[in-house]
Amino acid sequence: MKPRLECPELKVYRYMNARMELEGKEKQHYSFLEKGLEGELKFDSLLERLEGEYLILKDILLDYQGNLFQIDTLIISKNTIHMFEVKNYEGDYYVDADKWFSTSGTEIKNPLSQLKRTESLFRRYLQFFRSPLKLECYLVFVNPEFTLLQAPLNEPIILPTQLNRFLRNLEFPRAPLTNTPINLAKKILADHIIDSPFKRLPTYEYEQLEKGILCSGCRSLRTHVKKGKLNCEVCGTLEAIELAIVRSVEEIRFLFPERKITTNLVYEWCKVIESRKTIRRVLNEIYTKKGKSKYSYYVLKD
Incomplete structure (x- = not known):
């Protein structure tokens, strides 16, 4: 019901990268945006194998009581909502308590904490509208070159080696969807915030662009x-x-x-x-x- 589009922020960075020399944090942020979209598109292509009746919404930005949260992918079926946080990390990482590190020792933002924050806000959003659908949330790593050492057990983490098996095990009813999931999807789309306040745009002037x-x-x-x-x-x-x-x-x-x-x-x-x-x-x-x-x-x- 909502396709994944090139976000305006990435669009600006692509133009700037072609017409001027990005430096430092701007170059790093541009790489982060490209990598993120690449991973999300890879996950999208994997979802094309799914059978049954369901709705897919991508890149959803919602506000619950002044708290903004972004959802990479939602699959809404007759009885269940599957929410996915998609990561395209590459390389070797490990978990120590609640902290995540690359094997070089650099600490990164805990993606599980991000997932749990989004899940909490989305669950309250659904409760406000008295949605009867069950919510299941997953942190998905799509890059085959990613390894997570000391991965925590009993957490909703889907590693690259598990991804195909996980998707094969997803089952959706073949009967037509009822009004409940359809109306929920329409409500989410109506509440989706188009102009994200999270944009970090590079500074540029007409004269400096090639x-x-x-x-x-x-x-x-x-x-x-x-x-x-x-x-x-x-x-x-x-x-x-x-x-x-x-x-x-x-x-x-x-x-x-x-x-x-x-x-x-x-x-x-x-x-x-x-x-x-x-x-x-x-x-x-x-x-x-x-x-x-x-x-x-x-x-x-x-």
Whole structure:
């Protein structure tokens, strides 16, 4: 019922990583976001094997009495809600009491504590709406290169070597869902917070960003125009120049919503397109022109 989408925060970091040099904490945070999405998408692909009748909701952000909590994946079936916290950790880790460490000795945030906080808030959220469905929560590690030494027993941890077996053992009824799980899913979607306050965006200015058209395949700036196509020198992707221009306009609108879209702005941003006439033609076809002469600009069509 709710697919997993590229979050605005990651979208900004992907653009910035292509157009400027990320440093320090920003580079580390970007890697963390990419790694997290990679793990969640891997888990999504594994869920495609499941049979029966159920609903899947992904990337849900809720507020219970002023406490925000995020859920990676929910599976709602006739009688049960399965909640998953997905981690894409790589390498060797161990647990000592309630603390988690990499084998190099670096302490990390306890993911079990994160799961239990989310479970507590979500359980109270469900109780407020008197949901009769049973709630089961799991901490799932999807990276096959992850090892957890001294893993605590009797905790809802699913390790990479256990994941396929765990999913095979999940059983859902084949009969159509009743109104109870459907209405609950609709309520959760209605309460989902779209604009996350947790965003950590890099600082950037228009002038400091390298100009050019990003490849739609690998996001490289090593692109050039030949015979009406945008050619990527890195991965070989070919794209109609009209589509490449529209993508570039949407990138400008996303990064700089306060700027008016003009022919000159798009020409400067794209860099590799020699003809303003080509840009003007595409803008006139896709967008609505406002103003006249040198004061004209373009907006989305109604």
